[in-house]
Amino acid sequence: MKKKEFIVITILLVISLGGIALYYIINATNQPLYVRVTSQGEVVTVLPLSEDHTETFYTPSGGYNTLTISNGKAKMTDADCPDKICVKTYPISSPGETIVCLPHKLVVEVVTGNS
């Protein structure tokens, strides 16, 4: 590998890792966290991340997504979308983290109290 390639790759690694770190630092907060569920671009519900809870959301076309909040983490536990990408997504617990179900146009994100 040439020197030029090594330098560019290092810069890219620093940008992405630095960006991820910066994202967590900027969004770090001591305020209570909430889980905001958005369907078709509209907010459906906001749930506190501190309380264990399970809720199933239905899309206008009849599909469903089951969201489970436990131990301060939110995870999509079941869905009938074709790719099941949302179910495979890691549990989210920090502000700004998201779970997206593209086929159902459903977004689950962790937000702080005031936003």
Place this chain on the structure above:
Amino acid sequence: MNSKAYRLVILSLYVSMALILSYVESLIPLPLPIPGAKIGLPNIITLVSLLTLGWPLTLLVVVARVLLSGFLFGGGFSIVYSLGGGLLSLFVMALILHFTKDGFSLILTSIFGAISHNLGQVIVASIVVQTSSLMLYFLILMFLAIPTGLFIGITARELMRLLDKTTIFKRLNS
């Protein structure tokens, strides 16, 4: 065989190889809980095609591969964001190859192609679900695109080195 027919044969070979690589890729799930993270095997063909056929014909290869693999293996929905990623990636890689004619690096082209593929997918996803909060998701994908793009770039470079020893491409422009 005239060069037009010859080019058509090479073009269809590229499409079928890219299609097979998409299928192979769908059989290898990455052990990561990050949706949308892929190795990007079909990009080997995109790179080779860009170097040998140029971007207008490569555009055909990419569109045909995305549409066919979407209908065959992916369920119709994945086509929309595969197309967003595939086209942006091709655009960026074609620009890099165009402006760095002699001193280009296939590895860097591949890495930037991988990153822009993720960017294209995230932009389409943001439009589809109408959210602007996918920035963190993109940064994670960008980080993962660096090793996968490096791997694809090295593979494409070695493949080109072998192909250049054959007479396959000598007849393309005759």
